[in-house]
Amino acid sequence: MRGGNSSAKVFLLHIAVIGILFALNFILPEYHHGVLARVMVLSVVAMGYNMLFGYAGLLSLGHAMFFAAGLYGAGLTAYHFGWAMPAAFAAGLVSGAVLSLAIGLLALRTTGVAFMIVTMMFAQVCYLLTFYFSEWTRGDDGLVLGQETRRLFIGDFYLDLTHPATRYMAALALFSVVLLITLFIVRSAHGRVLVAIRENEERTKMLGYDTFANKLVAVVVSGVICASAGAAYALLFGYVGSSFASVQYSILPLLWVLLGGAATTLGPFVGALFMYYVVDITSSYTSAYLLIVGVALILLVLYFPKGILGTIRERWIRWLP
Amino acid sequence: MTPLLTTRDLRKNYGGLRAVDGVDFTLLPGEIHAIIGPNGAGKTTFVSLVCGRVMPSSGTIIFDGDDITDLPAYRRVRQGIAYTFQITSVFAHLSAYDNVALPMQRTLTDGRSRAKLHAGVMNALERTGLAGRANSLAGTLSYGHQRLLEVAMGLALKPRLLILDEPTQGLSDGEIAGFMDLVREIAQDATVLLIEHNMQVVMGLADRITVMNAGRILAEGTPADIRANDEVQRAYLGTEPA
Numbered sequence: 001m002r003g004g005n006s007s008a009k010v011f012l013l014h015i016a017v018i019g020i021l022f023a024l025n026f027i028l029p030e031y032h033h034g035v036l037a038r039v040m041v042l043s044v045v046a047m048g049y050n051m052l053f054g055y056a057g058l059l060s061l062g063h064a065m066f067f068a069a070g071l072y073g074a075g076l077t078a079y080h081f082g083w084a085m086p087a088a089f090a091a092g093l094v095s096g097a098v099l100s101l102a103i104g105l106l107a108l109r110t111t112g113v114a115f116m117i118v119t120m121m122f123a124q125v126c127y128l129l130t131f132y133f134s135e136w137t138r139g140d141d142g143l144v145l146g147q148e149t150r151r152l153f154i155g156d157f158y159l160d161l162t163h164p165a166t167r168y169m170a171a172l173a174l175f176s177v178v179l180l181i182t183l184f185i186v187r188s189a190h191g192r193v194l195v196a197i198r199e200n201e202e203r204t205k206m207l208g209y210d211t212f213a214n215k216l217v218a219v220v221v222s223g224v225i226c227a228s229a230g231a232a233y234a235l236l237f238g239y240v241g242s243s244f245a246s247v248q249y250s251i252l253p254l255l256w257v258l259l260g261g262a263a264t265t266l267g268p269f270v271g272a273l274f275m276y277y278v279v280d281i282t283s284s285y286t287s288a289y290l291l292i293v294g295v296a297l298i299l300l301v302l303y304f305p306k307g308i309l310g311t312i313r314e315r316w317i318r319w320l321p
Numbered sequence: 322m323t324p325l326l327t328t329r330d331l332r333k334n335y336g337g338l339r340a341v342d343g344v345d346f347t348l349l350p351g352e353i354h355a356i357i358g359p360n361g362a363g364k365t366t367f368v369s370l371v372c373g374r375v376m377p378s379s380g381t382i383i384f385d386g387d388d389i390t391d392l393p394a395y396r397r398v399r400q401g402i403a404y405t406f407q408i409t410s411v412f413a414h415l416s417a418y419d420n421v422a423l424p425m426q427r428t429l430t431d432g433r434s435r436a437k438l439h440a441g442v443m444n445a446l447e448r449t450g451l452a453g454r455a456n457s458l459a460g461t462l463s464y465g466h467q468r469l470l471e472v473a474m475g476l477a478l479k480p481r482l483l484i485l486d487e488p489t490q491g492l493s494d495g496e497i498a499g500f501m502d503l504v505r506e507i508a509q510d511a512t513v514l515l516i517e518h519n520m521q522v523v524m525g526l527a528d529r530i531t532v533m534n535a536g537r538i539l540a541e542g543t544p545a546d547i548r549a550n551d552e553v554q555r556a557y558l559g560t561e562p563a
Contacts, residue, residue: 189426196423199412206374206406207424208398208478 006319013320014183017266018176025168035280037168039273040175041233042252046260046268047182048225049253054263055186056218057198061116061250062123065103066223068130068245069095070230075240076136078149085152085161089231096227097220099126104219108212120250127245142241150235167236174232175269178225183265185221186321194218195263226253259300261310265321270308323386325350325482325512326371331380333366340366341377342536348482353504353513355527357520357547359556363536364516365407368484371514372404373397385481401481405471405488407516413460417470420459421445424477441477449473449503465496469503476507483507484514489522501526524548532556 024036045067052058073095078088107118131139152159152170159166185191193214196204201211234240243249252275253268260271278296282289304311313320326348333341341363348354356364369375371382373394382390389397398404403424412420425441446452449469454462459470468488475483485504489497497519504513504526517523523530523544530547532539534556540547547553 192419192423192426195415196412199414200410202374203406203410203412204423205393205395206372206398206404207474208395208427210393210395 009319010183010187010321014179014265017269018172018179021172021175025165025172030164033164033168035276036273037164037171038237039276040171040269041229041236042276043256043269043272044175044178044229044232045226045249046253046256046272047178047265048222048229050257050262050264050268051182051185051194051225052218052222053254053257054267055191055198056194056215058215058218059116059254060107060119061247061254062103062119062121062126063222063226063253064245064247064249065123065126066096066100066226067230067233067249068126069099069223070227070232071234071240071244072130072137072230073227074231075143075145075234078145078235079143079240080136082149085150085235088149089228089235092227092231092234093224096224096230100220100223100227101216103223104216108215108219120247123245123247123250127242127247130242130245137240137242140242142239142243145234145238145240147238150238161236162238170236171232174228178228179265179269182225183321186263186265190214190217198263255297257307259297259307261307261313264307264309264313267307267309274308322349324348324383325385326514327383328371329381329383331367331370331382332378333363333370333375334378339536341370343380344533344536344538346531346538348512348514349529350481350512351508352528353508353515353526355515355517355523355530356533357517357523357530358533358539361535362533364533365486366536367533368404368486368514368516372402372484374404398478401479402484403475403478403480403482404484405475405486407486407490409464409467409471411459411462411467411470411474413458415459416456417446417451417459417462417473418442418455420470421473421477424474428477428479445473445477448476448506450499465492468492469500472503472507480511482512482514484516486516487518488515489517489519497522 025033028036045063048066049063052060070092074088074092077083077091083091103119103122107115107122110118130137137143147162150161152161161167161170193204193209197211197214204211256271256275257268258271259274260267260269278293279289282292306314309320324347328344328346331341331344332339344367356367358364366375370377373392377390381388384400384402389400421442422438425445426438443452446455449472451466451469451473454466459467462470472488489500492500501522507513515526527544529542530544531541532547532553539556540550540553
């Protein structure tokens with residue numbers, strides 16, 4: 001049960017996180033400023049993944065396809081048709097929604113390991129499609145969106161998303177919106193049903209819930225969130241390539257969520273940030289950085305089995321959402 | 322009186338095993354009806370067919386005049402059939418409050434306001450005597466309290482038919498007495514179908530009793546009828562009547 005007191009605390013915590021990220025825009029040195037903008041966009045993928053994996057308990061190994069749907073939905077329309085940014089971004093969202101609905105209808109007929117395999121295979125199909133249509137996508141080389149396509153016009157005035165501060169603010173805006181949406185969903189009636197499905201689907205059915213419909217909604221919400229990150233990535237960083245549809249981008253969000261804490265609202269961000277810096281710092285010292293990353297992950301699993309925020313919630317701060 | 326529930330020639334086969342073998346059963350509205358029988362008699366399978374957890378091999382199930390034989394379980398729950406599990410299956414990692422909020426939030430038709438939800442949840446917890454433990458994780462409650470929480474979840478569904486599958490199993494004598502009072506209270510506005518091994522509970526609560534054996538109905542009647550039935554004694558106690 002969540003009383004009024006902890007509701008206020010939860011809300012303040014999330015606003016504070018957004019406020020700190022806003023303030024960091026003016027403080028951070030250039031390099032870290034760029035990293036944080038990228039991490040914010042990538043953690044949106046993790047937040048989308050967390051909706052499905054953390055809350056509904058469905059382990060997908062194919063979320064790269066939803067990220068790629070947004071990436072290509074926005075990137076191809078902006079590059080080939082010269083669509084303006086809002087339209088291109090919307091195209092990314094629609095691509096993600098359509099794809100996730102179709103995948104959900106098919107993949108949710110399975111559970112457990114079969115669900116993992118089915119989502120992984122569909123993602124692999126999507127990855128190969130980016131090569132099949134390389135006339136449009138240029139496969140691995142990818143497309144580079146020029147500066148002129150990455151301007152957001154408001155009347156005569158425009159925001160140049162290639163400018164670091166603007167880009168940072170756009171990433172923060174997306175991050176904040178998605179963070180608050182996930183917070184709202186997990187505290188809603190639907191969020192409670194998702195957790196119930198994760199804990200015991202059979203029992204949830206016997207409480208009168210159409211668990212298939214609830215899971216389908218979760219897949220689509222998760223897919224659209226990941227697609228929003230993909231669309232934003234294309235427009236903010238100007239590159240659209242096949243590598244983003246590869247299996248690596250299905251595994252990374254899982255890793256980020258596990259690290260930060262599954263079924264915590266802020267865990268995906270914490271996990272993505274942590275992972276990014278562990279790789280970044282260790283790779284500047286040695287070419288065997290993956291070895292150190294591996295050791296770091298093992299230590300984390302040993303001492304923080306439920307992820308960083310998940311373990312903190314379990315041991316110290318019970319009200320953490 | 323029109324029956325609330327009727328089954329006609331209901332069957333469920335698992336391979337060669339006839340778990341439920343041609344059951345014609347009638348449940349009247351407002352009654353407390355107990356199903357008894359030796360282990361493996363098909364009692365749990367029978368109520369699982371009624372609530373939709375298991376689909377029948379053949380036969381029909383009529384609930385309140387509608388044929389519900391092909392309805393999935395969640396739709397039957399929405400029609401008013403609630404089932405509380407034999408093996409306690411509360412959501413162990415959620416608070417008692419959230420366990421009851423889950424069924425409650427679905428039955429609220431008026432805007433799902435938080436205040437309404439809260440009032441409804443606390444009411445169900447109070448009726449089962451769990452109000453003081455609303456914030457406890459369900460998994461940390463004592464066994465008896467988990468059984469009561471199961472009932473609170475059933476109540477939150479506002480059922481017309483509440484199926485209790487061995488509700489007093491593992492409860493202490495004191496808890497059983499309290500439980501019987503609760504079932505009588507529930508029966509004032511719902512029909513109760515009860516599977517129970519404890520004869521004291523059955524004889525004390527039931528208006529009518531159905532005895533099952535080997536997937537079939539062996540006898541049916543008031544507690545007094547059943548107590549006097551020779552065939553029941555043979556099947557149930559494994560002894561010849563004296």
